[in-house]
Amino acid sequence: MRQGGLQWYIVRRLIYAVIIAFGVVTITFILLRLGPSSPADKYLANMSARTQDPAQVITAIEARYGLDKPIYQQYADYLINLARGDWGWSFSTSMPVMELIKKHWVYSFQLIFLSMVFSAVLGILIGVYSAIKQYTKTDYLATFFSFIGISIPNFWLGIMLILIFSVQLGWFKTYYDTGLPMFSLANLKALVLPVITLGTGMMAGYTRYARSATLENLRKDFVKTARAKGLPEWTVIGKHVFRNAILPIITIIMFDLSGVVFGGAYLTEIIFGIPGLGRISFNAIFANDYPLVVTITLIGAIVVLLTNLATDIVYTWLDPRIRYD
């Protein structure tokens, strides 16, 4: 494949990404402002309002956050500040938006990363093995557990794991402790139950996909040819079957990755008290914390765009027949 073709493709995709990100910011910004609720809602709910006029309170609170200006001016101010590297002030958490995200992204990332590794490695291995041993007891067992894994809701599994392994057996703490050093065995141990909770469903899915893709490739002519040439079975499976079967699974993994970054891990974060971006973004939406919501949406869009791009690049590496020129 021509190297220049791939580079030009990446440049074009990055340009598209910038345009799409700009569109996402604009649409999110406008939709939030057009919505019926306001950051002043919480004041309306809690205000004693003895002699306070709610209308005045709304006006004053919106002025406090600069929401009293015309929407185009707010938008222009936002873009100008963004260009200066100022992502705004999160008024539901009282800290700069970017500082908040810098502090919290890692809690989500470590959970998602380990869950992806756990679910992808185990899921693919079990799936491939299940396909090779099609219609055996092992295959049926893997299929059975896959369906259970897909069916169990995260919040139920998480609470069950806590009750069994934390409350009854005392092996783990009931909640995630942010005070642990990031790169330590204690931190890894603290993540065991959250990773199983988040990863089980995904692992079960990958098992099914891997089994199906492997079965499809096992029947292909080039596999028969490889076997006819007398190649060892592990070479046939590893080099010819697996390499072809992995392509659609990579797409699904990347798709899942972009999905869990914001939102997908929310329930797991809730159950184990992990202060990740899922919880932050959920609370921001309910608090009408506009600067934070826009930034999180933007980051979510960027993650989706970059994972898609990464998927395409990985394709060229896994399958040299794929060209982008």
Add this chain to the structure above:
Amino acid sequence: MKIYVGFFILILAFTVGCASDQATEEPTPPAEIPTQEPQPQVRGIFLEGTAGGDAETLNWILAADASSHSYAGQAFDSLATYDNQWQVVLRHLAKPVEVSEDGLIYTITIRDDLRWSDGTKVTAEDYVYTLKNLMFSDWLNYPYKGDWQEEVNGETVFVEPEVLNETTFVIKRQTVHPEFMDDPIYSLTPYPKHIAVKYEGDVEAFTQAEEFNNLTYTGNLGPYRFKEWIRNDKYVVERNPDFYLGQEDGSPYFEEFVTKLFGTSAAALAALEAGDITYTGIEPEQVAKFKEMEEINVYTVPTRSYDLIVYNLRNNGWEGLRNKEVRQALSMSISKKEVIDSIRLGFGDPAFSFIPKPSPWFTEEGVPKFGYGSLYDKEAAKQMIYEAGYGVKKQDGTVEVQNKDGQPVILTLATTPGGGIAEDLAFLVKQELADIGIEVDIKLIPWPTLLRQYVMNKVSGTDQEPRYNNGPEAVSEEPWDMIIMVFNTHPIAPSGSSVFFGTDGGLNYWGYSNPKVDELFKKSRSKEALSEEVRKEIYGEISRIIADDQPVDFLTFPRSNHGFQANVEGIDVGMRLGWNYHKWHFAAP
């Protein structure tokens, strides 16, 4: 702790933070007295688990949520607090507030050993500055500034604070308010003037000021000092060795006090059971289980909130609701005992007015108890509705409730979704009223929408800004008949409830009006009411009239349950559970 639909009036800021003994007034016993309690040792970390929301800011003057006041309040006390008997306990006050004979001038003297973090003395000037330049200012818009305002000749004006000397200031009123001390003077706490002036007039700079957002100024004003706040995770304060009360008794006795946030109460309870946290609130259905655990102590205490059904008396509610007898009949059909037994699982007391039993102003004398005992009577209720013109008598003598045009009565009941107690109550009401032939259409509305479309109102066809009470002709955007709510009351200073039950009350969104009640609330803030006897009479009369008018159906005063690890000592169990929390300590191992 379940939090659902609720207005929080009379918020006592820093409810957790207001804690200590009346150290300034206790004589120190001689050291050789053998009965003297040994001073507890400082040890361990107290971990409070909560499934509630995180705070929004430590810059408390900007906050509208209880968590923010609770977090910040751990780093500074207020002027005074109450114990479980609702006796005043001095905090930053050097002596009790002096009130002039005419009830218009309050002289406040603070302790002279209060210091900011930079060592400068906390002075009366700081308090007066906080009031005049921050709380009363237009640029900052303090959410509770209404507490410091009064009506004078039809105009709303602020009270007048004035410095007398370094530790003394006065607050002058033009109208008498016998409960002004209880609410809001005792909850007053200052900002350091020498820091705040840097940000004065610039709301953005004030909002983002590092000193206020990290509580770097709190000196010796509270038992703990800010250490760390990880949003949506935990808020950590550490022992303040300079704590002004600690100089005498060595308190506080925990090295750290951590508020850990859980996403669900189930997770917090699991953490308590596993011993991972020291304390959390316990849901009624879990109480029996935790009471059986040796290592957990469960305390059940009364609360100062009450749940109720609000009847819409405005023009977009069912016309029958504007008839007192119909309202009484509806309330007679909803069993308070059933609410307590089935929904509160026994943890509640029946409510018949807005004044709870622990209040000195509570009375049962002459207060009708609709929905309880002999006044829970569905047949009598049907008869009353029939007599009010909303029903027909069938041949067998039974009453069929219906509208005047012969159509069935269908009432809309709105409350918030979420599967909590409000929703359970809604279905119980539906079931109870079905027995008297009234259909209830339950609408589960998200809180912001409920506020804007059902609670706020305006006169149709005008350009009025929507408010909670825009006068007798105003109606909400959406029609409704009943809303389930939770209100708070101040057991010592219930006159604040005039916002709910006064004709012009800012939160009287259901349109209740009784001139006699208005007059009595007015009287509760008069010179005459400086006499406690008179005030008791006033509140007794208000309770009787409102209970008879039934503009709302008072349901229950819930009790809350609190689970502590058994090694926590020093807890004074009662309605003000945390009032002395700086004296809590772990038992010696």
